[in-house]
Amino acid sequence: MSSPILKLIVQRVALGIVLLFAVSLLIFVGTEILPGDVAQSILGQTATPQALAALREELGLNDPAYVRYLRWLGGVLSGDLGTALTSGHDIASSISDRLANTLFLAACAAVVAVPLAILLGLLAVRYRNGPVDKAISAFALASTSFPEFFIGYLLVFFFAVKWQFFPAISTVFDGMSFIDRLHAVALPATALTLVVLAHMMRMTRAAILNVMQSAYIETAELKGLRPLEVIRKHAFPNAIAPVVNVVMLNLAYLIVGVVVVEVIFVYPGMGQYLVDHVAKRDVPVVQAVGLIFAAVYILLNIVADISAILANPRLRHPK
Amino acid sequence: MPDEQSRKAKSGRLLDIRNLRIEATTYPPGEPPKTITLVHDVSLTLERGKVLGLIGESGAGKSTIGLASMGYGRGGCRIIGGEVVLNGRDILKGGRSGLRKLRGREVCYVAQSAAAAFNPAHQLMDQVVEASLLHGTAKRAAAEKRAVELFRKLGLPDPENIGKRYPHQVSGGQLQRVMTAMALCSEPDLIVFDEPTTALDVTTQIDVLAAIRDAIRDTGVAALYITHDLAVVAQVADEIMVLRHGRLVEWGDTRQIIKEPRQEYTNALVSVHEIEHQEKKAADTPFLSVKNVTAAYGQGTVKVLKNVSVDIHSGQTLAVVGESGSGKSTLARAITGLLPPMEGSITFGGKKLSNALSARSKEDLRQLQMVYQMADVAMNPRQPISTIIGRPLEFYFGMKGAERDRRVAELLDKIEMGKGFADRYPAELSGGQKQRVCIARALAAKPKLIICDEVTSALDPLVANGILKLLLELQAEEGVAYLFITHDLATVRSIADSIAVMYRGEVVRYGSKSEVLAPPFDPYTDLLLSSVPEMEIGWLDKAIASRRMESAGN
Missing domain, CATH: 3.40.50.300 (P-loop containing nucleotide triphosphate hydrolases)
Structure with missing residues (x-):
């Protein structure tokens, strides 16, 4: 393999790491300038000044900010995200289950949404400006325009309450079989699919239509290829970069933006965990979750960048 | 079936x-x-x-x-x-x-x-x-x-x-x-x-x-x-x-x-290509002189011009010929300052022009104008012709209102297009008309030199012929000099007074038209000349048989 590609990929990864450090700093500064005192919020309004001072000393809150930042960062790097103030649990172990749940839900939604969106995009181009194209666009845009909670409750109403195919509450626990898990997350996964579908579909359609103007599309048509083959074989490979970009943005949304859906279906994922602890002003948890979300975003964007580099034959096969 | x-x-x-x-x-x-x-x-x-x-x-x-x-x-x-x-x-x-x-x-x-x-x-x-x-x-x-x-x-x-x-x-x-x-x-x-x-x-x-x-x-x-x-x-x-x-x-x-x-x-x-053009005698001192210019892209890694020296005389045409990649357009970019030369100098009217574009005075800029191959993309599609031609009038001479409009009309007249075109947009013009407008825009600055970069290459032969005739007439009227970049030797014969043949960034043959086009030829000039299709059945076989070198594109 060639060196320019390797160089570009290394650059992207290095940039991602730098970005992650910058984000960790931002998160720390952000929680630092929030009003309120951690010791106060742990001990409550009735605490004595001596108790507060002792706790501050114990938590190291009297140290300068940069010392506390470095201590936190060092912990994060060694896998220690700290302990939750409100419950005293170790954050890393509480998060790992929930992160797995969130990733499972996101994966279920993505497995359906990404191929479906690309297929619909291809079909929309094949029958462009005709009734099929308009119907696909109308359906996808409508499903995106409805708020997630509205779609969620509609699904609950029909599939859980009226026809009782799926549970209204997505309870998952250890030792549950894979099929049971799928059954449990069917409704939230469907809701998420509907939310992210249109964006990816529209971008696929636009990116391919852009390529359809090229002379090589005419070459393919003049070889006698069927329209859908022309699109699949000759247009789509040249539209991968923008499509991958929007797919990765939506995957990130599936992991990071699922708060509402998780709350509706009472699904024990990251979103719900974050909401609970924001309400309780549990700063270490908020910091940890924020950092994980940022890492997910950065990772997926690196994947998108690298895919775009790999999809470019000029970079893959230099002269 | x-x-x-x-x-x-x-x-x-x-x-x-x-x-x-x-x-x-x-x-x-x-x-x-x-x-x-x-x-x-x-x-x-x-x-x-x-x-x-x-x-x-x-x-x-x-x-x-x-x-x-x-x-x-x-x-x-x-x-x-x-x-x-x-x-x-x-x-x-x-x-x-x-x-x-x-x-x-x-x-x-x-x-x-x-x-x-x-x-x-x-x-x-x-x-x-x-x-x-x-x-x-x-x-x-x-x-x-x-x-x-x-x-x-x-x-x-x-x-x-x-x-x-x-x-x-x-x-x-x-x-x-x-x-x-x-x-x-x-x-x-x-x-x-x-x-x-x-x-x-x-x-x-x-x-x-x-x-x-x-x-x-x-x-x-x-x-x-x-x-x-x-x-x-x-x-x-x-x-x-x-x-x-x-x-x-x-x-x-x-x-x-x-x-x-x-x-x-x-x-x-x-019979389209035949314009009789009498070669003009070079004056003693050229007004623009390119001396030993070397230019490169990418911080000196890719040298595209190597030690190039040419002179341009007032009111005359220097044709630069060569195949793509030979450095013709780069020479134009070096002269205009768009690509500052690494070595060498460009003298204009006896004084040295600064290499970088940003260090040149407005007056220096006015004296050198350009016309491009693709007239469509060289004009703002959202501006009417009057604005396009009027812009150098405003920019260099501060002309406004009726005075500017009168001058635009004069220029339109010079390029043999009526006043009616002033309000039209580029999209409404034919390819040849667009190129004429670009010439008028260059002429509006009253330059001493217009660099014509493949200006007829994208045009049909009859239309291209019209453009060449127009350029010759304008030269006779205005005394403007041309640096005429082309790969087409037939055009060169019709318009040039002197010729520089370029090959892989170097000038391989340079002199007055009659000298350059007279034997004995160096191998590359011979290849160029013998490659121009002639309207003769069986020309191709003869040309292939008599070639002395392969083209650079192979």
Whole structure:
């Protein structure tokens, strides 16, 4: 393999790491300038000044900010995200289950949404400006325009309450079989699919239509290829970069933006965990979750960048 | 379905187009859609194994007719009348699936720009054998074997492995041959060549042309050869059809068309290049002098100009000739300061011009103006012509209002376009008119030198001729000098007083026109001169036989 590609990929990864450090700093500064005192919020309004001072000393809150930042960062790097103030649990172990749940839900939604969106995009181009194209666009845009909670409750109403195919509450626990898990997350996964579908579909359609103007599309048509083959074989490979970009943005949304859906279906994922602890002003948890979300975003964007580099034959096969 | 027996036969009628009529709908901004007729009842017949040249200016309907033989309408063109009988059946009655069966099987297409016509995402071999596999004319291994044979026949380097390359890894001239191999691979009865050598350098064109001609002859395929260059088509065609504005002008065998044209328009095409231009004597001191200039892209890594020295004399034309990549346009960029030279100097009117654009005075900038090859993209499409020409008047001379309008009208008059054009937009003008406007804009600054970068290359021969005449008249009236960059030696003869021949970043021959164009020649100038197609049957064989060196594009 060639060196320019390797160089570009290394650059992207290095940039991602730098970005992650910058984000960790931002998160720390952000929680630092929030009003309120951690010791106060742990001990409550009735605490004595001596108790507060002792706790501050114990938590190291009297140290300068940069010392506390470095201590936190060092912990994060060694896998220690700290302990939750409100419950005293170790954050890393509480998060790992929930992160797995969130990733499972996101994966279920993505497995359906990404191929479906690309297929619909291809079909929309094949029958462009005709009734099929308009119907696909109308359906996808409508499903995106409805708020997630509205779609969620509609699904609950029909599939859980009226026809009782799926549970209204997505309870998952250890030792549950894979099929049971799928059954449990069917409704939230469907809701998420509907939310992210249109964006990816529209971008696929636009990116391919852009390529359809090229002379090589005419070459393919003049070889006698069927329209859908022309699109699949000759247009789509040249539209991968923008499509991958929007797919990765939506995957990130599936992991990071699922708060509402998780709350509706009472699904024990990251979103719900974050909401609970924001309400309780549990700063270490908020910091940890924020950092994980940022890492997910950065990772997926690196994947998108690298895919775009790999999809470019000029970079893959230099002269 | 075509009868296999008649398909195999080497003689007989292959294609019979009767009263073809093609329409397109255009949507001019702010006006109701208009339906225009592109082809008016054109008929033609083609025997098996013969080559018919379709010739005419842009808008003559050549490509439209060529594509109609595959039942294809480009960009919303509709075939609304007539018959296209191929292998004994009217293909327009076969429906879409019937058309798909014949495209890539009975008729194949070679586009003008192979660089754009190949899919950048796939290896060449996959694209070359695609039609054969699709139509089941051969299994993959057999198709690839045939492709390699064709690559060899077309003179491609490393025929065994070139198929593994991607389009961007192969030069333009080579891609054009690969595209010809692609068209031949599924053993069609007919190939439509749509200006296959127009985008190539003359030195490359001659090789590709010879390769195409031999491939046609050896495989016995019939061809429609579309071009605007009569000299090119005379080398490959058995018969020539001259078209204009979608109508037939004249149709006859090649010798008759070029030797005894019966129509006035054909005659004009045949005799188009001849402008008599008397060479002017160089004055003692040039007003612009380029001394030992070396310039490079990418912090000195890629040297594109090596130690170049030329002089330009007041009111005269220096033509810079060479193939693409020889550094012609880079020389222009170095003179204008767009690419500051690494070494060497440029003197203007006795004083040294600063190398960098940002350090030059407005007055220096005014003295050097440019006209580009692509007039369309050199003008702001949202500005009317008066604004485009008026801008240098405002910028350099502070002219406003009525004074400016009067001067714009004068300039429009000079380029032989009426005042009525002042309010038009670039999109409403023809290619030649757009180029005239660009010339007027350059002239508006009253420069001492106008750099003309391939200004006639994108134009039809007759229109290009008009532009050359205009440039000569303007030079006589205004005393402006030209640095005329071109790859076309015929143009050079018509306009130049002195000539610099460039090859791989160096000036290999330099002097007055009469000196440069008189023997003995250095090998490269000889190659350039001998590569210019002449309107002479059999020129191609003579030229190939007498060449002393290969072109750089190979």
